[in-house]
Amino acid sequence: MSSDVHYTLHHPKWYRRRVSVWWWLQKRSYAQFVLRELTSVFVAFFAVVSLWQLHALGEGPEAYAHFMARLKSPLFLALHGVTFLFVLFHSITWFNLAPTAIVVRLRGKRVPDFVIAGMNYLVWLVASAAVAWLLLRG
Amino acid sequence: MTGGKSPFLWTLFSAGGTVAALLFPIHLFLTGLAFPLGWLDAPSHESLQDLVRHPLARLYLFVLISLPLFHWAHRFRYTLYDGLSLKHLAPLIVVVCYGGALLGTAMVVYTLWNLP
């Protein structure tokens, strides 16, 4: 680090600050960013749960019933509650940021961001409804 | 080919992120909260099995589980790099993250293959 460098005439002695491991606690928006990134852990968690569910499904009705019973445990309920919040956070940030990455031009004019974000939400709604219908209809 | 594996991994990350954003909330809400808490009636084992018999449903499940795992792998990798300043452990982190996602994907394939 620079503190043990001695100044000599005409040679720069720059001070380099080291970025702290905890940089993301220094600013609200940084913390938000890290939270956003950490949603991926919850996404992965639910993917694993789904894999487990699929496995149980294959093992037969008993195994599946057992699986469903496990989901009722307070531990899982709590975990899923938290996971749900993070997954929602993921969806919202994802949809809101998509327009920055995806530029659509219609007749030479850029489609405004809110239209693209709006489309995302629309697709979200339709997809969710479709899934719910498939799972709930009988 | 430019950019080594990065564009590929990033595409998986994005695709996974989109799948998770679109589909996870509803699945999670139903399976993780609404059914266990009895707000809604869970579908029976039988009806589910009927549903997943269709090849399209299997494809759907494959996409639903595997891609978000890659989404996680990518994001988590960088979170470890940056959030915990662990870049010096990069090789290990890469193996754990993408390895995990690959393993998960293999298991999905195996499970789907063996479904009746």
Next chain:
Amino acid sequence: MAETITLSVARYRPEEEAEPTVQTYEVPYRKDWVVLDALNYIKDQLDGSLSFRWSCRMGVCGSCGMTVNGEPKLTCAVFLSDYLPGPIRVEPLQYFPIVRDLVVDISDFLEKLQKVKPWIILKEEKPLSEGEYRQTPDQLDTYKQFSMCINCMLCYAACPIYGLEPGFVGPAAIALAQRYNLDSRDMGAQERLDILSQKGGIWDCTFVGECTKVCPENVDPAGAIQQYKLAGAAHWFKSLLLPWGAK
């Protein structure tokens, strides 16, 4: 002129000090003064040894970027009245090496800028006698936003990835590369993509998005980089599927 406001200004005198210190100054409070005016007041009236950069005082030369109360700002574009009742903390931009007081070293950016080839690349230039390249207002509009960058470095000072990984080319340079990629006159997109696909290029950005938030010119470097990634990924698949077709 009874009213005053306190400025806590970071000092670093490499000849004398091992690390930066803070010095406080009382300056008159005027409602239409920007923070830079207060710094100039200090330099002219209180302490001639305070060093900082500035020139245009109208937010276009890009030289007066500093950290004001923790946020990267153009000091000629933020008013004392935005920070009432003070004190106002003025520090050099984050993540850059400090040369002296409020002055940071940005030579690294200039090297990176050159690396991304921010100029029109053509296979063959048409002779001047044939006049201008036609470019419709809509075509101009596709890149105009990214051409507004004043190189003020606020986005670098906001991007933690740049802080952690000094090799990262960074928001403004990538936005400028994208500015040329999108220019209808340019044919250098491939050359730039080759460079920016390497380590330190577009794939290092994790879309923290702070760069866009602090940009005083609404350049949206975060958008530029994500769009760039999308284009890069599309190109990658194209060259995978049609190895002979990708130019």
Next chain:
Amino acid sequence: MDVSSCDVLVVGGGAAGLRAAIAIAEANLNLRVAVISKVYPMRSHTVSAEGGAAAVIKPNDSLDEHAYDTISGGDWLCDQDAVEAFVNEAPVEMLRLEHWGCPWSRQPDGRVAVRSFGGMKVERTWFAADKTGFHMLHSLFQTTLKYEAIQRYDECFVTKLLVEKGRCQGVVAIEVATGKILAITAKAVILATGGCGKVFPFTTNGAIKTGDGMALAYRAGAPLKDMEFVQYHPTGLPLTGILITEATRSEGGWLLNKDGYRYLQDYDLGKPQPKPVLRSMELGPRDRLSQAFVKEQAKGRTLEGPYGHYVHLDIRHLGEKLIDKKLPFVRALCRKYVNLDPVKEMIPVRPVVHYMMGGIHTDIYGATPLPGLYAAGEAACVSINGANRLGSNSLTECLVFGARAGQAAAAFAAEQKETNPAISAQARDEQRRLEESFLRKTDGKERIAPLREEMHKNMEACAGIYRTGAELKRAAQVLRGLQDRFHDLQLDDRSYTFNTELTAALELSFMLDVAEGIVASAFARQESRGSHQRTDHPQRDDDKFLAHSLAYRSPEGPPRIEHLPVTITRWPPGQRVYGK
């Protein structure tokens, strides 16, 4: 001390300097070119130019019209051979910049769009929204990055020209970051250091425009030409002096006095029309508009605010859509700095020091009388601007004469043998001077700010829009006194690292020299012409003063003034008629 060398050294990284550097790199591939600048090139004050750059490109226009507008706008003090070269080469230079990527505003068919500007009979101003200078500078700078032959010394402050055997052979500079003295030898040097608006207190110019190059040349023995011609821009924001571009008026903005009356009609500038009429009313030339303001103020018909008198610039009737499309920066500046929205409110404006018509005396190739020394851009006086520059001519001038100076310097350098080794002794002397008079000095009593303030007050009071012989005489004495007091300067800052107090001191001393040049030239010109208005000599006097002023440094005392006839080719002096 570091000694390095190159073939052609360009001092200044603004539009003129960068254009010159590219011209050299393209003219002769074997030459090593270097650009030295006290700020990073993209910070140069060219960046702040808003309105546009003039060049004939549309079929309804002609080179002769451009030349005539320029010459009459300059009150016949322009050298007409220079103007002809300028208007001829302007279109090509502008096209070149288009090919280099400058984002010019366009017509729907994809061709470059033009707008009108004050003092012009035909629309011919190219623009990039209202950030023309910014886009030109960044396009140029980014283009220079392509040339490997162009080396850069960024943030290096030139303090002296090295002259040996009657030839300019390089410069001495301080590397600001380290305080190291650099001796850079060169076979030719081009000064492109911009203007000196900071000699006045209220100016659109940035902190860096302190006339360094003018003073450097002057000290090296080259004369300064037409320094009495200082352009006031009629529309600056009170307090900050931030410029509200002339484009506001060419789009149709009105100037209103406190009664909401378009007062320009009282000053021989035509009759008000609802739509903007070229060369009339608000589109008259800058000198006349600024003078009208002073007269209006004398009649008590201006408004008064905390920062002096002002009038209103009204663009509300242009509508939000046009303002956002063509004047977005104006709207942003008003919102930011005077806290009002020009879509709904009128903008307070007053005349503000903007541009120096005068500068280092050069011929039409950019060569100064000192062999090996060239100049271009606002630092130079070729002269195409005469007694009053037309808006949007100077950015183009930077390109045309930047390129010309580059080519001429390249040709000169190619013929020279190696530079003279004796100059490193000179460089050492300069290093000693800087240390003894500034960095190591402990017994001084003066501080920079009060001296600068006094210079400001003096220049504003005596060398402003209207001048008299008596006031100018007094001003000259004050400046002499300030020169003396400057020797007694004491710095707070002894550091070698980024010592901006040292550079400010050097800038002040440059400004004092330039100010003396302005005042002495103004005193000698006993007539009124263009921007130079003597109330004691209100008429233009072509018999005596159809001539340029040349200010030479004299060893002691104020500069010596000589006069040089104006070159007239095709346009004999006539009356300046506007609004007809």
